[in-house]
Amino acid sequence: MPPHQPHVVLGVCGGIAAYKAVDVCRRLVDVGVYVAPVLTDEATRFVGEATFSALASEPVQRSLFDEASPIPHTRLGQGADLVLVVPATAHFLARYAAGMADDLLCATLLATRAPVLVCPAMHTEMWEHPAVSDNLALLVRRGVLVVAPEEGRLAGGDSGAGRLADPDTIVARALDVLGATGSVVGPGRGDLAGRLVVVSAGGTREPLDPVRFLTNRSSGKQGHALAEAAARRGAKVTLVTASALAVSPGIDVVPVASAADMEAALRAVAPRADVIVMAAAVADFRPKAPAAHKLVKADGVPDLVLEPTPDILSGLAAERRPGQVLVGFAAETDDPIGRGRRKLAQKGVDLLVVNDVTAPGAGFDHDTNAVTILDADGGATAVPLMSKSAVADAVFDRVTAQLDPERNSP
Ligand code: C5P
Numbered sequence: 221m222p223p224h225q226p227h228v229v230l231g232v233c234g235g236i237a238a239y240k241a242v243d244v245c246r247r248l249v250d251v252g253v254y255v256a257p258v259l260t261d262e263a264t265r266f267v268g269e270a271t272f273s274a275l276a277s278e279p280v281q282r283s284l285f286d287e288a289s290p291i292p293h294t295r296l297g298q299g300a301d302l303v304l305v306v307p308a309t310a311h312f313l314a315r316y317a318a319g320m321a322d323d324l325l326c327a328t329l330l331a332t333r334a335p336v337l338v339c340p341a342m343h344t345e346m347w348e349h350p351a352v353s354d355n356l357a358l359l360v361r362r363g364v365l366v367v368a369p370e371e372g373r374l375a376g377g378d379s380g381a382g383r384l385a386d387p388d389t390i391v392a393r394a395l396d397v398l399g400a401t402g403s404v405v406g407p408g409r410g411d412l413a414g415r416l417v418v419v420s421a422g423g424t425r426e427p428l429d430p431v432r433f434l435t436n437r438s439s440g441k442q443g444h445a446l447a448e449a450a451a452r453r454g455a456k457v458t459l460v461t462a463s464a465l466a467v468s469p470g471i472d473v474v475p476v477a478s479a480a481d482m483e484a485a486l487r488a489v490a491p492r493a494d495v496i497v498m499a500a501a502v503a504d505f506r507p508k509a510p511a512a513h514k515l516v517k518a519d520g521v522p523d524l525v526l527e528p529t530p531d532i533l534s535g536l537a538a539e540r541r542p543g544q545v546l547v548g549f550a551a552e553t554d555d556p557i558g559r560g561r562r563k564l565a566q567k568g569v570d571l572l573v574v575n576d577v578t579a580p581g582a583g584f585d586h587d588t589n590a591v592t593i594l595d596a597d598g599g600a601t602a603v604p605l606m607s608k609s610a611v612a613d614a615v616f617d618r619v620t621a622q623l624d625p626e627r628n629s630p
Pocket of ligand 1: 479498499500501502503504529530531532533534547548549550551563
């Protein structure tokens, strides 16, 4: 059977960044994707229909009513493997969040079960407006994927947050999403192809006796999303996890419970790893002498003596092989960036992902997260509230920039 040609509906809204959607369209077609362009009326004020019609796999469509079929939105929506919106304007996000179906693009979005990837672009004031943040947060909660805008030059000579992400980033993300749906464009694709990525996840459980343990509120969702993202991007993945969440086939899973188990499992695989991401919430203390038999009430309240656990990440950093990229996580409640910077230096890692676990929608057990990725050169990348899967991609975008392009896992 010939491989399935992935179908992308490319929605283009009316913003100055619409001209960059031309490049996204061309690049997707170049790698074998079928692209059906849908322009809003406002988009045509910025880019010509003829440009997209010439480059895409079929002519531009703009209206619910001008095709031979009276229901073009259902044909487009049902046939799509991905709906990609470049640029997503504030007006579009509001209409999509409200479930409006008053033009072909919004009607198609209601008529699809395919993943949806939106790439917002607008002036900083608009991007930071609570109405826009709220609409985007609502869409993220519904599973919509986002390629966040970057800081940079905006229309009218202004500069700030809100510039459309680079077309390279958008195309890479779209191909990753298509890969995850099974519509792989070509073998060995992905910027982590040929790499071994090791991820730790979940909260460790430190036994008090055979039936009781000390643990924390980590769900493992962010760690598992990291493992899935690395696999989507072509890596061979080992996931050392204290969480019982489901894992996609193809990911090697090493289930663990305590910090000691996790350390042993990580040390066994670390020498071969190109990238190690310590997303696990490792207990800092454990009972010094767990009881061999269940503690019983009749014996009175036990004396609980704790001892520190080994710092796994510092140990891995001390023994890392050249070129290996190490990423730590830090869940903080006070002065997250300051504490994160100190932790990055103390632990000797390349990147530290700081999580303010008190921020709404971020941290333990949520499906969304907002983080800041600190690097060893003093740089910081703010990743606003988005799905944990999108946060995972933001982390690997930073990781791939640090990987030596010549070197693969031994
Ligand atoms: O020191 P703290 O727990 O805040 O550091 C967080 C980072 O260190 C995380 O990446 C976590 O997985 C890792 N860690 C570790 N061993 C420990 C405690 C934390 O590897 N004992």
